[in-house]
Amino acid sequence: MKKWYKLLGLTAAAALALVACGTTSDETADSSSASGESSTEGEATAPELSTTVDNEGDAIDGGTLQVGLVTDTPFQGIFSWEYYEDAYDAEIMQFAFDSLFGTDENFQIDDSGKATVELDQEAKKATITLKEGLKWSDGDDLTAEDVVFPYEVIGSPDYTGVRYDSTFMNIVGMEEYHNGEADTISGITIVDDLTVEIQYIEVGPSMLQAGGGIWSYAMPKHYLSDVPVADLASSEKIRSTPVGDGPFRITKVTPGESVEFEANENYWLGTPKLDNVVLEVVPSSSIVAALENGTYDIALSMPTDQYESYAELPGYSLLGRDELSYTYIGFKLGKWDAEAGEVVPDENAKMADKSLRQAMGYALDNNAVAERFYNGLRSNANTVIPPVFGSFGATTEEVPGYTYDPDKANQLLDDAGYADTDGDGLREDPDGEKLTINFASMEGGETAEPIAQYYIQSWNEIGLDVQLTDGRLLEFNSFYDRVQADDENIDIYQAAWGTGTDPAPNGLYGRNAEFNFSRWATEENDNFMADFTSAEAFDAEFQQNTFIEWQKYFSEEAPVIPTLFRTEVLPVNNRVKHYDFGYDAPADFGWHSVELTADAPVTE
Template identity: 25%
Template sequence: MKQRSPSRLLLLVLLALLGACGLEGGAVQPTPPPAVPTPTQAPTADPKNQGWIVGLTEEPLDLYPYSYAARTASALLELLYPAPLQIVNEAYTTTGVLERVPSFENGDVAYVNTSAYLDPTGAITQTKTDVITSVRQLTVTYRWNKNLRWSDGTPLTAQDSVFAYNLLKGSASTPQIAIQSDLTADYVTIDDHTTKAYLPPLRDEPNYLETVWIPLPRHKFAEDTTAQAVNDTLARQPLGYGLYRLEAWIEGRELNFIRSDTALDPAIPAKLTVRLYPDLSTLRDDVLSSRVDVAWTEQMPDTIAASLQADTRAKTLQSWMIPTPIWEHIDMNLAVVALQDIRMRHALAYGFDRAGLSTSIYGADQAVWDSWIAPTSWAYGGTAISRYTYDPDKARGLLDEMGYTDTDGDGLRENPAGALFALKLVTSEQTALREIISDRFIANMADIGLRIELETVPTQDLYSQQGPLFQRRFELALFGWLRALDPDGAVLWSCAAIPNQVNNFTGDNFTGWCIDTADQAIRTATGSLDQTVRKNAYIEHQQIFTRELPILPVITRQMTVLARPSIQGLQPETFAPPTWNIQHWQR
């Protein structure tokens, strides 16, 4: 079975560490910058000379494409280092960096035969042995745009992408590097504008397009340079190949970009100014007053959600609420006797007003998930899955049926033995969204007579292999996962992914959920490249999953995007940063 536990573990650790830095919506929030002075006048009205004014509430830590904080800066990195491939409308598309999206149909994704060593058990090993066999290996060919230039005028070549691979392969410094290293057995140049990735032998990996490496300017560094040296050099003085280059960075106030002399689209505005704001409310004010053209933030809009909706109806600004890849959920440890009864798990689901929670934070119930696969995914179960709409009376009925009743009239239920019943919810400390979710969950559970005791722990402790998740020392746990374009799921739901001493406490099946039919379904879904086979298997798995409910999906975090009424061409996406199509923005 395909194992990707190191990559998934690192994704979880990333969320944890970002949470410790003040994560809200998955973005690092440094010490709040000073308030931005209000400009004395709006930008010039001449669209031919007018540059873009962009507003943000999160200042990037750096502008290095392989930084651990790259997600925070993704929209600005897209101006400097446009991604070779972007995910738009739940599918890969080109950005002009590559000539086309590799696929089996166009021949850029293909199998080759290769030799591999076998260990005494017959398994493939990297260690040289006396037994060699011939196996198939998946390859991906990437064809780079021949017109790309670094902003200093140097032609970009395939060697720049391979330079990044050789510099960073095997590193676990960021989740994305770990994932790419895990997927890429080798990465080589075919010619000056073509690279080829080789996946590990016998690895039929649906995420094969994650083997492309963002180029780095090889010509700026000595042959014996180190990854740290490249990071330190490019972090605040980026040298990219995108439409813009960084001109100035006034920390805590603004970043100024100018059109690159080597931009593939010279018709874009000559300047782009990024202004930093302390909060969404101030940002909204400057969009309404036309001091900012486009803005986005992952701060929760709860206090002004209704105002943003009114603005949109009045057409004084445009607004979008876009789901991010981060989704929050509550894991239920099936080692806890009370949670082994499916009625208890269903009672928790029916008793939690997730739609009301979403509406109070984002102004609508669109953030609620019913499965572990996003409703927009090709693999979503649709009408085949079970749903748990808020129904406290049904929750009370299930608890009564189980023998959990309030025998002393204090509003809280006792277990069938007559003792006060309580469940403990553990989550990361100092994470604003999880504080809101926890408070609402505790209040909703109290309404149906259940006592929930909250425990917050340092995020490093929560996600540590010695912590409550991997050691399975919890009853209920609230935390977040990052979704990918391909659902994968083996490391989340397979029986082999339950952390224990035998597997050195790896795998993310923290609930300990193991049902043969579900295990077989997830193995089928993740062990094939046949889309029809995979979709049917994912639907079968979600049917079982939503019936059994080992975890309760809560909400997916949202990004707020604002724009002046006259701005056209924006296409906010879940996976692609807001600037992915900036060349198509118009006034």
């Protein structure tokens, strides 16, 4: 289970199909869907997908699991929880790296993992205790030093990743360490080889969530400490020969293309039953044919816009679950100040007027998109808290979100002074100056281009001149590099977030979060972020009210417009004896327990 924020690609996580499945990419949606009339004629029913599969047959000894990773771009290959940034690397790492903590059905830390957490609210202290006998994949002991090492890396002044945020600043002595004023983090104490104590400025309920206020991963200090922190992300020890604590160890990396694994006999839950795992990148246009030919046992990041083409795939069971993610339209509202470690809003930014942002939200008919072109595997997103988090997410009665209402969109623009002053059918800004909005969207299968063009058409219909950045779709890695760098040629962008297992939004929308790509911050939002992590939030009523009220505020301010929630689909070959895709899978279940019943994937 991944427990941190992930950048998602459109094919893997956020493709909005304005093309009926099975048609060519240049066939756009019919006039009713393009105009947003949410007709229910021919509406797809959501498929009923199980989270588990059990196949008959005796298990063979060992064997190799063949895995396809569906992406139209090479993976980055940053095999470190402290440095990785996108979902593709996270998909790869799940075979070779573990979390320290186990979780229950609500994603709260329990005693089923490598380590336990005891949180002392009064003393504002967390005690992390490792179980005995833990080892890294190279046979070295996993100790308290490895628990502390990620804090030393992420907090270092030389850290080049994006995870130094308010959760780390909340540790006593961390800011002094990060600023180079101290050689150690005063609030972190190694009690013994198995025990670490961390002193916090404030404690809150997110510390009980996996991926919340307590870092969930260890880092092999014995292996990495000789590499300068500034060089870690690009080092061979992370890119090519990483040491992990998961069920398999990486033995070969073909950059951007494939990764080979072998069983890790040092795994804490026992030697895996498989001998090897081989993972290969597969383009979205080829994955269905590859599965039909029995090339892979499992396909990760399976494109749901192609669902009809593999719904009855011989030799496979299709598993499904709600994703911890959402698609959104983001608006650039400022810059990231790396030295200060915070976003700096610009009141003069092109998209600074929230009426403009709201109007662009009301111009889109995501409800029709979800209903008519996704076989029930997408749903209109009213908020940025996915429904898998239950009552933390606002209902549509509490937060309606943005549904198609062109009249309201036009009225908002009229009232805000965006008028067509030269008669060309396109609105100028309130100062009468030409308004061109640069829209960044990424490549991703056959649907990416028609989706982007649909959005542009929808905004054009309310009088906005929106153009693709550089006049084309951007490659996945380039897209996120430019969004993160606050490229001046990007005013708005279409992207997606994998949220991790903590519903608190501080890591994505806090002032000190580098992942806050819209670069939006207000004092009122700062207060909400503080409330999420405060001791007062241990009170269930206060916590619930904070979540709902923040979502109301966030929706009104619209620094991003959430568009779709999703269900993810996982094809599993019939030679896989048992697999559990559910978030509530038994604590001792994982890749180490997977068995095969034949020497190669079957096609019937």
